[in-house]
Amino acid sequence: LWNAARFVLERLKGYVPPAEQPPLMPIDGWILAKLARTAEQAKKELEDYEIGVARQILDGFFWSDFCGDYLELVKERIYQPERYGEKASGSGQYALYHSFLGIIKLYAIYVPHITEYLYQHYYRMREGKSSLHQHCWYFTRQLNPELLEFGTQLQDCIRDIRKYKSVRGLALKSELDSWEIHSDERIIRYFKISEQDMKACCHIRHLLYR
Numbered sequence: 001l002w003n004a005a006r007f008v009l010e011r012l013k014g015y016v017p018p019a020e021q022p023p024l025m026p027i028d029g030w031i032l033a034k035l036a037r038t039a040e041q042a043k044k045e046l047e048d049y050e051i052g053v054a055r056q057i058l059d060g061f062f063w064s065d066f067c068g069d070y071l072e073l074v075k076e077r078i079y080q081p082e083r084y085g086e087k088a089s090g091s092g093q094y095a096l097y098h099s100f101l102g103i104i105k106l107y108a109i110y111v112p113h114i115t116e117y118l119y120q121h122y123y124r125m126r127e128g129k130s131s132l133h134q135h136c137w138y139f140t141r142q143l144n145p146e147l148l149e150f151g152t153q154l155q156d157c158i159r160d161i162r163k164y165k166s167v168r169g170l171a172l173k174s175e176l177d178s179w180e181i182h183s184d185e186r187i188i189r190y191f192k193i194s195e196q197d198m199k200a201c202c203h204i205r206h207l208l209y210r
Contacts, residue, residue, distance in 0.1 A: 001107065001114060004067055008100045009122050011078045015093050017126060025077075025088055026190035027197055028095035030151035031070045033144050034061065035102045039137050042106060058106050066099065069155050076200040084196060101127070105135050150190040153183055154198075161202045178206040 024032070038061040045054035074092045081089035101123055104115040112133070119132035129135060161179060165172055179202070181191055188209050191198070195207055 001062075001104075001111065001118075004062075004071070004103075005100070005118050007071065007075075008096055009118075011075075012093060012097055012122070015097060017094065017097050022090055022094055023087070024095060025091045025193065025197075026147060026150055027070070027073050027154070027194050028091045029144065030147045030154070031066065031095055031099050032102075033147045034065050034151055035099050036143055037148065038065075039102070039106060040143075043137060055110055058103075058110075062103055062107075065151075065155070066103065069158055070099070072158075073154075073194075073197045073201045077197060088196075104132060105137060108132050108135075146186060147190070150187050153187055154191070154194070157181060157198075158202060161204070173203055175203045175205060177204075178208055179204050180208045180210055182210045 038057060042054040042057045045051075045057065074096065077084045077089055077092045078096065104118050104123075108115040116132050119127075123132070124130065127135075157179075161176070162172060164170075165174055165176075181188070183191065191207070191209065198204065198207060
């Protein structure tokens with residue numbers, strides 16, 4: 001959590017979150033939708049007194065979805081706003097800000113001291129409440145089934161590319177000339193909007209759609 005915080009908060013230096021949600025890139029919309037789904041699932045387990053199961057759900061989201069995939073996908077867009085454009089970079093910062101705030105809210109019942117420290121260090125002056133523990137587990141982001149489906153296919157694609165390189169003894173940063181993505185038109189439109197992120201994350205020159 002601390003290492004992720006160092007990366008996230010460094011990327012958010014000087015960021016002032018807008019009062020209204022801006023138009024989001026599909027990858028950014030997906031991570032917020034997945035956060036809302038995770039909170040929903042964890043809340044259900046906690047209501048059934050399954051504290052350990054709820055923690056496993058949070059860990060799965062944090063390690064796999066957020067750290068393993070989302071940060072890798074978004075980091076180039078955050079690093080290089082001049083290349084990706086201010087709107088695309090702003091979308092990434094908005095999602096980074098709110099997804100990490102959501103993560104520390106979810107983890108607060110398990111690791112109260114570090115989450116409170118991170119809140120005081122960065123979020124308090126922006127969120128207004130004097131303590132993280134005054135916040136509720138409430139996420140206004142609607143669960144968009146298409147974005148969640150896109151995210152699942154996106155993660156499968158990333159895993160397939162990593163496996164392809166691994167079995168051939170290639171470094172993850174080795175560049176591939178092309179990669180085919182098989183899906184229907186509803187999901188392919190999200191992949192096309194997200195091409196630059198995919199190419200940067202997976203080191204691929206061309207994406208082909210079938």
